[in-house]
Amino acid sequence: xxxxxxxxxxxxxxxxxxxxxxxxxxxxxxxxxxxxxxxxxxxxxxxxxxxxxxxxxxxxxxxxxxxxxxxxxxxxxxxxxxxxxxxxxxxxxxxxxxxxxxxxxxxxxxxxxxxxxxxxxxxxxxxxxxxxxxxxxxxxxxxxxxxxxxxxxxxxxxxxxxxxxxxxxxxxxxxxxxxxxxxxxxxxxxxxxxxxxxxxxxxxxxxxxxxxxxxxxxxxxxxxxxxxxxxxxxxxxxxxxxxxxxxxxxxxxxxxxxxxxxxxxxxxxxxxxxxxxxxxxxxxxxxxxxxxxxxxxxxxxxxxxxxxxxxxxxxxxxxxxxxxxxxxxxxxxxxxxxxxxxxxxxxxxxxxxxxxxxxxxxxxxxxxxxxxxxxxxxxxxxxxxxxxxxxxxxxxxxxxxxxxxxxxxxxxxxxxxxxxxxxxxxxxxxxxxxxxxxxxxxxxxxxxxxxxxxxxx
Ligand code: SAH
Ligand code: SF4
Ligand code: F3S
Numbered sequence: 001x002x003x004x005x006x007x008x009x010x011x012x013x014x015x016x017x018x019x020x021x022x023x024x025x026x027x028x029x030x031x032x033x034x035x036x037x038x039x040x041x042x043x044x045x046x047x048x049x050x051x052x053x054x055x056x057x058x059x060x061x062x063x064x065x066x067x068x069x070x071x072x073x074x075x076x077x078x079x080x081x082x083x084x085x086x087x088x089x090x091x092x093x094x095x096x097x098x099x100x101x102x103x104x105x106x107x108x109x110x111x112x113x114x115x116x117x118x119x120x121x122x123x124x125x126x127x128x129x130x131x132x133x134x135x136x137x138x139x140x141x142x143x144x145x146x147x148x149x150x151x152x153x154x155x156x157x158x159x160x161x162x163x164x165x166x167x168x169x170x171x172x173x174x175x176x177x178x179x180x181x182x183x184x185x186x187x188x189x190x191x192x193x194x195x196x197x198x199x200x201x202x203x204x205x206x207x208x209x210x211x212x213x214x215x216x217x218x219x220x221x222x223x224x225x226x227x228x229x230x231x232x233x234x235x236x237x238x239x240x241x242x243x244x245x246x247x248x249x250x251x252x253x254x255x256x257x258x259x260x261x262x263x264x265x266x267x268x269x270x271x272x273x274x275x276x277x278x279x280x281x282x283x284x285x286x287x288x289x290x291x292x293x294x295x296x297x298x299x300x301x302x303x304x305x306x307x308x309x310x311x312x313x314x315x316x317x318x319x320x321x322x323x324x325x326x327x328x329x330x331x332x333x334x335x336x337x338x339x340x341x342x343x344x345x346x347x348x349x350x351x352x353x354x355x356x357x358x359x360x361x362x363x364x365x366x367x368x369x370x371x372x373x374x375x376x377x378x379x380x381x382x383x384x385x386x387x388x389x390x391x392x393x394x395x396x397x398x399x400x401x402x403x404x405x406x407x408x409x410x411x412x413x414x415x416x417x418x419x420x421x422x423x424x425x426x427x428x429x430x431x432x433x434x435x436x437x438x439x440x441x442x443x444x445x446x447x448x449x450x451x452x453x454x455x456x457x
Contacts (some may be wrong), residue, residue, distance in 0.1 A: 002040045003033035009057055012049025012197050012237065013168070017106050018045045021079075024110040024198040026141075037067060041075045041113060045100075046082035047193060048163055048338035054082050061094045068096040073118045075099065079106050079244070081167040085342060088124050098310035101125040103168055104153075128169060143189035145390055145419055146233075146402075149182055150174065151221065152198035152205075159267075160278045160349070161307060163341040164199055171199075173206045173291045176221055187230040192419065193259075194225065194236035195387060196236035201281070202243045216245045231422060233259045233388060233404065241265070241289055242280040249289075252297035260297055261331075261406040264289070265305040269324025270317035273310050278345070278430050290328045301331040308365055309338040309358030311349035318361050322368055331405065333377050335365045370431055377407070378430035378441065384439050385409060389417040411436040 004025060008018040019045075022032075033039035042064060046057040061078060069075050077099030078090060084102030091097055096120050105125035116123060152173040155165045184188055198204065215255045218236075222349055225234055234257045239248075239370040241264055251258055264286075268274050271282045281289075293300055306321060325333070337358040340347050353361075387401035391408035394400070399417050410433060411424045424436030 002030050003038055004030050004041040004043060005036050006041045006043045006045065007060075008045045008237055009053060009082075010045070010049065010080060012148050012195065013103070013153075013199075014045050014047060016150050016197055017080070019148070021045070021106050021109060024107060028110050029115070030110070030113075034159070036064065036332045040073070041077065042067075043079060043109075045080040047076055047080060047081055048082040048085045048167060048341070050336060051341070052339065054085075057082055058093050061097070063372055065096060075113065075116060075118045077101065079103070079109070081164070084126050084167040085163065086125050088122075091122055097122050099123050099125075102127065103131050141189075142351040143186045143191040145191060145388065146193035146195065147186045147191045148195050148197050149179060149186070150197045151179055151201055151218075151236075152203070155199035156203070157200060157280075157434070158278065158345075160276060161310060161338060161341065161344040163344055166343045168199065171203060172203075173198075173204050173217075175206050176217075176224065179221065180224065182226060183228065183231070187228055190419065192231065193233040193235070194224075195233060195275045196221075196234070198236075200240040200243075201236045202239050202245070202248065216247055218246065219251060222248075222251060222255065222258060226255050231257055233257065235259050235261060235406070237263045239264055241286050244289055246292075249292050249296050252293060252300055259404045259406065260299045261301045261303070261404070262293065263303045263305075264293075266321075266324060266328070267305060267307050268310065268313070268317065269321035271320075272314070273317045273320075276309075276312060276346075276349070277310060281318065287324065287327055295384060298319065299405065301407070302328065303332045303334070304328070304330050304404075306333055306335040307338050308335065308367055309353035311338070311346055311353065312351040313338075313353060313361075316417050318364070322364065325365065325368055325372065329372055329376065329406070331372055332367070333365075333369050335369070337362050373431050374429070377431065377434060380407075380426045380434060381429055384423050385434075385436065387411070387422050387424050387436065389413075389420050389422050391418060408433040409436045410434070411438050413438045 004216040006018055006406045008014050038040055044057055044061060049055050064076050068076055075098045076096060078097060080103050083100045098116060102125060108125060108129060109434045145284040152171055154171045156171045159163050202218055207216060265280055266286055267277055269283055274282055385403040387403055389401040391400055391401050397412050398410050399413040400408060403409055409424050423439040425439045426434050428434050428435040
């Protein structure tokens with residue numbers, strides 16, 4: 001039996017790609033090893049979005065040096081965006097690698113492993129493959145309760161700071177038929193929540209989609225998916241604020257299956273920084289969009305991404321970001337210190353902000369947001385939320401799940417609730433989770449779950 005370990009870094013795209021790779025490896029008889037020293041194949045699916053993340057992967061790969069020396073037949077490989085960026089150069093940093101495969105080449109790995117010589121020269125795969133990517137392998141085991149499904153890959157936006165368009169290529173949308181088939185397969189295997197993935201899902205444009213000005217093909221896709229009665233929750237990520245069609249805003253108010261959560265990256269609240277970033281919206285447009293969304297769906301939970309310390313960012317620009325956070329009142333944010341990335345336009349910009357100053361700005365952003373998140377969560381105390389139960393909670397006897405707004409809710413309850421929609425009354429709120437009390441007696445939950453599915457059909 002051949003054994004492997006796979007470690008994933010980075011965004012949901014990499015998580016989804018790793019899942020596909022695991023399915024294909026299983027088809028060829030590979031099983032997961034408990035520990036690296038029991039594995040015949042060690043693989044890192046790595047990210048390159050910020051320099052620190054990239055460095056961490058390289059130092060962790062180096063730790064396998066003695067293992068490879070002791071077992072020359074061991075195959076150590078690296079994939080994902082960092083592999084695409086480094087290509088053959090990776091071998092200068094980690095000489096004992098046998099395989100370097102960019103994100104568009106991952107599905108070639110399982111077949112390649114059958115003929116790869118672990119003692120021979122490394123194989124480097126980058127760019128687009130010669131063959132179209134095969135559809136995800138129909139794995140035989142149960143699907144995760146919540147599964148990712150990619151609808152489009154790549155990015156055409158070239159934001160000044162971002163390396164993704166260079167590593168994942170131009171936007172390519174999957175055909176709706178292929179997406180529906182994948183979703184049907186997941187639902188048949190027990191999945192109840194689908195998160196559609198793409199760097200910019202709003203620009204989803206499969207071949208033969210209607211000309212600009214007609215209904216958005218993405219809205220169309222969401223409506224088709226929401227028609228499956230087995231699908232309880234539908235989410236998507238990421239949306240670029242510059243192209244958010246009015247029909248999509250409206251859908252948050254009208255399509256029940258579409259869960260009330262949305263990730264809408266702001267990046268900065270300053271018009272001059274947004275311009276320098278090449279984001280193609282300004283502060284007023286962004287905040288106007290937030291207002292429209294909250295009007296269409298008052299319960300909508302918003303999250304965002306913020307970068308501090310972009311080259312040339314002034315104290316005033318930072319104040320604009322802080323005031324935008326106060327105005328938009330996001331449920332949660334991901335905030336980052338600007339990091340120079342190869343090939344990007346921002347790399348060549350003057351007035352770089354020193355590291356300690358970036359750290360100070362990040363603290364200000366995070367301190368403000370912690371307060372806002374806590375206020376929003378505390379306002380939920382006493383309310384009853386519908387929770388999709390995803391597994392055991394942190395404490396003994398607890399189960400845990402996600403609200404429609406994507407907040408973690410822990411509550412005392414039986415493990416038989418796994419995979420069900422439970423109702424919990426919130427009794428305590430923290431910044432990162434909520435504590436609830438089961439509102440529905442356990443015995444009635446099967447019926448409740450059935451009703452919920454029925455109501456959506
Ligand atoms: N496609 C998505 C997200 C891509 S990367 C989008 O358009 O929003 C995820 C987040 O990483 C970005 O939203 C941005 O906030 C952050 N990021 C990207 N490049 C960065 C860099 N060079 N330095 C710091 N943060 C960065
Ligand atoms: Fe990067 Fe901008 Fe594309 Fe997002 S939209 S992946 S931030 S270039
Ligand atoms: Fe990282 Fe690539 Fe995602 S750079 S954030 S894994 S698209």
